[in-house]
Amino acid sequence: MGTYAERDRERWVREDPAHKRADRDDFARDRARLIHSASLRRLSAKTQVVQPGSDDFTRNRLTHSLEVAQIGREFGAALGCNADVVDTACLAHDLGHPPYGHNGEVALDAIARDIGGFEGNAQTLRILTRLDAKRFHPDGRPAGLNLTRASLDASSKYPWVRGESPTPTRKFGVYAADLPVFEWFRQGASAGDRCLEAEVMDWSDDVAYSVHDVEDAIASFRIDPRALHTAGDMTAVYEIARESYAPDLGTDVLEAALERLLATGTIPTAYAGTRADLAALKDMTSRLVGRFVLGVEQATRARHGAGPLTRYVANLVVPDEIRAECSVLKAVAAHFVMFADERVAVMGGQRDIVDHLVGCYLADPGRLDPDLQADFADASDDAGRLRVIVDQVASLTDGRATTLSRLWES
Incomplete structure (x- = not known):
């Protein structure tokens, strides 16, 4: 599996070669299908860090995904990956996120605990191979966007079922019901191993949101950049970094990391929102993204040639x-924005909305979108029917979820 072999270009549904345009590569077609998908469009109204519409500057899930794709495409191409495969994986990586971001994910996971749980990455696979409408199998089963093996594998950030990860994590990438397509595109891969394109996508995501979330937070005055230059203000940040992002790294290592970042001179010491301040903030973003990508590219080349x-x-x-x-x-963004009092204050209400919507759909499945009404009718048991309702709620944008919950209040 060292190169893009013919079997890596096969699709879940074999398409008639006569319908293919001779001047278009299969992987470019995968990217085009992602760009024109309904699921990608919905990301424009889903939470990245703060709710969409709360600020004219901050990113949403769609703009974040586009930036991840831009980073990943160039980074992957520099390593020799097919740029379209990496681009497709980057565009797809957040499709499964429900309304209200990770907060909505927690709520749906609790609701679905008896049917395999909910995980945004597993939901992404479900969208790509089942829920988003593009192709069908000959027997009438939906095939989602019908992407190639290589693109699906590259989009699989956590290629295992729940509880079977190679290292401890709550993350997983496939529900039991979707194992047939998972096993199809994973043929020949060792359990738990990720292809290089998936690793490029994952690191591009890490780079994008680590840098951009801080940029957004400073630009929206949620973070005073002087705090990053004040040792006492960073104690809680180091704790979050160890608990959530780098449990194997000591506080001294994290402190040294911030010192190196500050020594670059890219992180501003003040911000008032002037055009010069905005330019300095953008310069910080560009230089830090370049630092993180180039450092990993050089280390990878040093090992693999x-x-x-x-x-x-x-x-x-x-x-x-x-x-x-x-x-x-x-951890800076997490401490000063995601875990801020004003954010925590609304999170309980958001989870209540998710619970309420699931109850409303269970009580009246006729409220489901037409495509999911058919899935609900075809489900063979209560577990299958609940999964369809979870699919429905997960598909909602923040705004639609809030509006429907208010509309259906008894």
């Missing part, structure tokens, strides 16, 4: 120093 690196011939090498720097920035 020159020439194209694709699929399973190499693994991405992320040095601990760079991982520590990235983890500190993630």
